[in-house]
Amino acid sequence: MTRLVPHPLLSLALVLMWLILTRFSMGHLILGTLIALLAGWTVERLHPPRPRIRRWTAIPMLMGIVAWDILKSNISVARVLLLGPNHPSFHSGFVEVELTLRDPNGLALLAIIMTATPGTAWLEYDQPTGRVLLHVFDLRSEDDWQSLIRDRYERLLLEIFE
Template sequence: MTLFPHPLVSAVIALLWLVLTEVSAGQLLLAAIVAVLAGLAYRRLTPDPIRVRRPRQILRLFLRVGGDIIRSNIAVARLIVTQGRDHRRRAGFVHIPLELTNQHALAILAMIVTATPGTAWIEYDPREGRLLLHVFDLLESDDWVDIIKSRYESLLLEIFE
């Protein structure tokens, strides 16, 4: 174990500490201690390297997500403007079983879900491989299971696993 596993991170933290406080012997010592501890803590946050199996699918996923975000913006705006007159629609939670295990693919799926208006990633249980999703305009929970699995998870599986 080295004292400075991430020397650049430690140096930047120490420098920022000194910029934000006064430069004195005590602050210099405190900056060094905080920088070393932060560098050691950062080592635990270093993710595994990303391995992409099918890079061409990334563009397909990007275009699909972009289109879905635009459509979702329109749908949510319509629901808000009409004050939700369609009484079949309601907000609710959906449990979605996932096959994804790659941490990078799961992080991207979380960003997709969060960036899409009307949906929110609530919880992921890695033991059961189950995602809890909140949906603003829920009609049938099975529809959302199909949407997540067929539109996003299938492409993420091709890209990462």
């Protein structure tokens, strides 16, 4: 059973999500099951490390901060789109941040947070130095972004994973 379905909870969640997003039919059930099995086998081949969560109470705090920051970023991106890119307060650019976080699960979660935030993109991570390169759509100050990532996200991720 484990070789056929290496990650049963992941596969079940994917099948259920597939059926929620599409109308339920036998064809969609079969297609969703095949996709879920393929995803489970792919994840098994990647050999991700099992997450060791050290402090569960920091997770809701991180979720709240991320939700608030995504809301603010949506407003900021909408402002730029409505005012136009030639507005004097608009400036996009690249930010390089040096991280102390080394846990692969924490880094993956930080990458997801950065990618989910409108107007930011995680471009590159240099493992030996711990530097991450981001592109920011509405860059006002590099120091603000470094502070945001280190003080708001990385601090909580270090509490959760390391």
